[in-house]
Amino acid sequence: MQRISIDPITRLEGHGKIEIFLDDEGNFANSYFQIPELRGFERFCVGRQVEEVPILTNRICGVCPEAHHMAGAKAVDAVYHVDPPRTGKMLRELLYSAFYCTDHTTHFYALAGPDFIMGPTAPVAERNILGVIHKVGLEIGGKVLQMRKYGHTVVEMIGGRKVHPCTSIPGGLTKGITEEQRVEIENMGRWAIEFAQFSLQAFNDIVLGNKEYVDLILGDIYTHHTYYIGTVDENNKVNFYDGKVSVVDPEGKRLGKYAANEYMDWIAEHVEPWTYLKFPYLKKVGWKGFVDGKDSGVYMATPLSRLNAADGMATPLAQAEYEKFYSTLGGKPVHQRLAIHWARLIELLYAAERWVELATDPEITSDNFRTIPTETPTEGVGIVEAPRGTLTHHYWTDERGITTKVNLIVGTTNNYAPIQMSTKKAAQNLIKKGGEVSEGILNMVEMAFRAYDPCFGCATHSLPGQMPLEIIIKDANGETVNILKQNC
Amino acid sequence: MSGNGKPKFAMYWAASCGGCEIAVLNIHEKILDVDANFEVVFWPVAMDAKYKDVEAMEDGSILLTLFNGAIRNDENEHIAKLLRKKSKLLVAFGSCANEGCMPALANLSNIQEIVDTAFSTPSTDNPQNIRPNTKFSVPEGELHIPTLYPVVRTLDQVVPVDYYMPGCPPESHQIAAVIDLVIQVLQGKAELPPAGSVIGVGNSTVCDECTRKRNEKKIKKFERIQHIMIDPELCILEQGVLCSGPATRSGCSALCPKAGSPCIGCYGPAEGAEDYGSRLMTAVASVVDSNDPAEIEKIFEGIPDPAGQFYRFNLAGSLLRFSKPAWKG
Ligand code: SF4
Ligand code: SF4
Ligand code: SF4
Numbered sequence: 001m002q003r004i005s006i007d008p009i010t011r012l013e014g015h016g017k018i019e020i021f022l023d024d025e026g027n028f029a030n031s032y033f034q035i036p037e038l039r040g041f042e043r044f045c046v047g048r049q050v051e052e053v054p055i056l057t058n059r060i061c062g063v064c065p066e067a068h069h070m071a072g073a074k075a076v077d078a079v080y081h082v083d084p085p086r087t088g089k090m091l092r093e094l095l096y097s098a099f100y101c102t103d104h105t106t107h108f109y110a111l112a113g114p115d116f117i118m119g120p121t122a123p124v125a126e127r128n129i130l131g132v133i134h135k136v137g138l139e140i141g142g143k144v145l146q147m148r149k150y151g152h153t154v155v156e157m158i159g160g161r162k163v164h165p166c167t168s169i170p171g172g173l174t175k176g177i178t179e180e181q182r183v184e185i186e187n188m189g190r191w192a193i194e195f196a197q198f199s200l201q202a203f204n205d206i207v208l209g210n211k212e213y214v215d216l217i218l219g220d221i222y223t224h225h226t227y228y229i230g231t232v233d234e235n236n237k238v239n240f241y242d243g244k245v246s247v248v249d250p251e252g253k254r255l256g257k258y259a260a261n262e263y264m265d266w267i268a269e270h271v272e273p274w275t276y277l278k279f280p281y282l283k284k285v286g287w288k289g290f291v292d293g294k295d296s297g298v299y300m301a302t303p304l305s306r307l308n309a310a311d312g313m314a315t316p317l318a319q320a321e322y323e324k325f326y327s328t329l330g331g332k333p334v335h336q337r338l339a340i341h342w343a344r345l346i347e348l349l350y351a352a353e354r355w356v357e358l359a360t361d362p363e364i365t366s367d368n369f370r371t372i373p374t375e376t377p378t379e380g381v382g383i384v385e386a387p388r389g390t391l392t393h394h395y396w397t398d399e400r401g402i403t404t405k406v407n408l409i410v411g412t413t414n415n416y417a418p419i420q421m422s423t424k425k426a427a428q429n430l431i432k433k434g435g436e437v438s439e440g441i442l443n444m445v446e447m448a449f450r451a452y453d454p455c456f457g458c459a460t461h462s463l464p465g466q467m468p469l470e471i472i473i474k475d476a477n478g479e480t481v482n483i484l485k486q487n488c
Numbered sequence: 489m490s491g492n493g494k495p496k497f498a499m500y501w502a503a504s505c506g507g508c509e510i511a512v513l514n515i516h517e518k519i520l521d522v523d524a525n526f527e528v529v530f531w532p533v534a535m536d537a538k539y540k541d542v543e544a545m546e547d548g549s550i551l552l553t554l555f556n557g558a559i560r561n562d563e564n565e566h567i568a569k570l571l572r573k574k575s576k577l578l579v580a581f582g583s584c585a586n587e588g589c590m591p592a593l594a595n596l597s598n599i600q601e602i603v604d605t606a607f608s609t610p611s612t613d614n615p616q617n618i619r620p621n622t623k624f625s626v627p628e629g630e631l632h633i634p635t636l637y638p639v640v641r642t643l644d645q646v647v648p649v650d651y652y653m654p655g656c657p658p659e660s661h662q663i664a665a666v667i668d669l670v671i672q673v674l675q676g677k678a679e680l681p682p683a684g685s686v687i688g689v690g691n692s693t694v695c696d697e698c699t700r701k702r703n704e705k706k707i708k709k710f711e712r713i714q715h716i717m718i719d720p721e722l723c724i725l726e727q728g729v730l731c732s733g734p735a736t737r738s739g740c741s742a743l744c745p746k747a748g749s750p751c752i753g754c755y756g757p758a759e760g761a762e763d764y765g766s767r768l769m770t771a772v773a774s775v776v777d778s779n780d781p782a783e784i785e786k787i788f789e790g791i792p793d794p795a796g797q798f799y800r801f802n803l804a805g806s807l808l809r810f811s812k813p814a815w816k817g
Binding site: 001003019021029030032034035037038039040041042043044045046047048049051052055056058059060061062063065076080145148149152159160161162163164166167169170171173174175263264267268269270271272273274275276278280283287370372373394400401402405407408409 | 503504505506507508509510511514516517560561589590591593594596597601602603605606607609610611612613614618619620621624626627628629631633634636656657660712713714715716717718720743744746747748749752754792793795796797800
């Protein structure tokens with residue numbers, strides 16, 4: 001038995017690790033994607049004042065604290081049985097839309113884009129954001145930075161801080177926005193729409209115009225037939241902030257929709273002893289292991305999942321792109337994991353359009369952004385769509401509003417089983433004989449999980465966007481027989 | 489990010505959320521200054537180097553390492569020691585490295601409880617009560633994951649630290665200023681602050697930066713923020729909502745109170761405060777408007793979670809550090 005260790009996977013928080021085993025003939029035997037970290041938020045958020053939990057849980061992730069703050073805010077609304085006024089909800093969603101634009105932009109340009117813009121087989125040294133900037137020009141590089149800056153500006157205006165926003169409390173927010181701020185937000189949003197259109201055009205020219213890439217996207221190596229989930233509004237259109245979670249099967253048939261407080265009827269988490277992260281699956285279908293198909297409860301929650309689980313986009317420009325997406329890729333649902341990148345850009349456009357819609361709503365500057373709760377707190381669930389998947393926060397409190405129990409199912413966690421499966425499939429397809437493992441496999445394994453934009457760390461916000469990998473091949477005695485490196 | 493004999497720079501995350509890295513990336517074009525003046529030799533979020541590359545470096549060959557995240561497991565500790573050995577200047581960067589931050593609230597429970605909770609939540613399907621194993625045999629061989637420690641520790645509880653830069657995360661303008669300073673030092677235009685200094689901060693309290701109006705007002709009752717409409721001009725503490733401004737070091741320009749939300753203390757203890765929580769308790773006690781012990785007790789019932797409210801960010805770095813159950817493992 002040979003072992004191939006990919007460790008550490010930097011830009012996945014430096015704390016991820018893949019172990020690949022080969023049998024004595026050098027054929028692929030199995031692989032394990034391990035998460036070596038546990039901080040224990042579900043325990044130490046107990047005993048706290050519940051209104052603080054959306055601030056405490058921000059510290060789960062500095063890449064998408066906005067998502068934790070929003071899921072937490074909705075959970076504390078529910079705990080206090082209070083429905084924030086329309087302006088309060090719109091302000092939260094406005095912050096959230098701006099955050100989405102920043103987050104999706106960074107992932108596309110810094111992490112995923114290099115594979116397409118430079119090409120999957122381009123020299124390693126060029127296949128990163130700096131390479132992208134050289135190829136597309138400084139002007140566009142500047143636009144990417146500008147988009148990130150605008151997104152953070154709105155987050156700070158509404159959320160109080162750029163990282164770890166602090167203004168959402170049970171019943172609404174601690175502050176509203178002025179007309180002056182609104183104008184600024186609207187202008188930045190209009191710029192964001194143009195930026196999103198530009199990004200889709202770039203994807204169209206560079207990726208869809210190239211048959212090799214289209215073949216890569218449609219190829220079997222990155223395809224899995226799983227269930228998909230994503231939040232939709234009452235018209236079954238994609239929504240990031242509110243609605244019901246729609247679940248579709250591998251044929252695209254809707255299994256049902258669940259409200260936040262029904263999540264436990266639908267989702268359960270499987271435990272494996274070799275990792276600190278759990279594997280969520282669809283309870284109604286059951287855990288059958290790391291396998292594809294209708295009988296397996298494995299589901300995915302990503303931009304592609306949201307598109308698959310919805311009937312369309314709620315804004316006109318994004319809807320047109322949505323239609324083009326499915327007509328190009330052969331109808332719904334799309335199972336090819338690399339198509340997540342395209343879906344992400346369609347969501348970027350939707351988020352920018354929604355940003356402007358909200359910023360131009362006459363009620364957005366109203367002072368009625370908060371309702372003071374009057375009921376006794378009990379228990380509540382909050383769900384939002386984090387960029388990397390459905391995020392569920394569930395808090396229980398005593399009658400003083402002190403937490404007695406906390407349950408969290410975090411964005412990327414949803415995709416842990418699919419990521420394990422995708423990395424395994426890539427390795428399985430590419431490693432036939434141990435001695436023949438080539439440098440090319442490294443980027444292919446990389447692409448298998450990069451599509452998910454996994455947030456075991458700040459992968460999306462890296463500067464030079466190439467994942468460094470090192471594969472150490474050891475023989476049965478633990479002696480190193482070969483080391484393959486990329487970007488090390 | 490090439491060599492050319494430039495001084496070497498590293499940044500690393502231990503048990504952390506990644507917000508500190510985002511804050512550094514948010515210095516935008518200043519990042520280019522880092523690139524121009526340093527050879528970035530290790531920074532998992534932004535460039536590509538491995539532990540073994542660090543191991544191969546000469547001791548003391550990295551000029552500046554920004555270390556964020558707390559020490560939660562044996563891997564964190566190992567890398568902290570490695571980077572200490574290789575670095576001339578090691579900066580505890582961000583609240584987690586300085587004081588443990590919120591993840592150190594775990595120090596109120598024992599480690600078994602932390603793990604048991606995570607693997608038996610209501611949505612977890614775990615009939616055999618499986619727990620992650622640091623060593624686990626699969627049919628193909630043995631898998632390893634790091635060992636969790638019973639208590640979360642700060643960086644300086646594990647290795648000596650040269651400078652402290654608090655904040656959760658530190659504000660980007662201050663990160664930029666610190667980087668500027670180091671570049672000036674390199675050019676011989678400035679001198680390093682004395683070892684052990686807290687950098688990238690002000691030297692007063694958040695209250696001093698806060699624009700809200702303060703009177704000598706006293707309070708009869710603590711309020712929870714969801715129950716009152718916060719007056720946008722008046723000191724939040726005077727309105728009865730616990731605000732950590734009086735005990736917290738300045739430097740953020742009082743961001744949270746400006747946004748209508750109390751300071752929660754992310755910049756850590758104000759200058760000279762040995763223990764953050766006791767400093768804050770003293771400040772809070774001084775606004776309580778009563779001399780009657782029974783009434784005082786009643787007023788303090790309005791602070792139902794003193795551990796969380798006074799030691800939210802800094803339990804690991806405080807005089808308390810951990811509870812007895814945590815220490816017992
Ligand atoms: S200090 Fe704050 S921002 Fe930095 S790693 Fe810790 S929790 Fe994240
Ligand atoms: S206690 Fe809070 S609100 Fe009052 S002055 Fe200090 S920082 Fe400002
Ligand atoms: S006001 Fe307090 S909690 Fe907010 S950023 Fe400043 S120091 Fe941190």
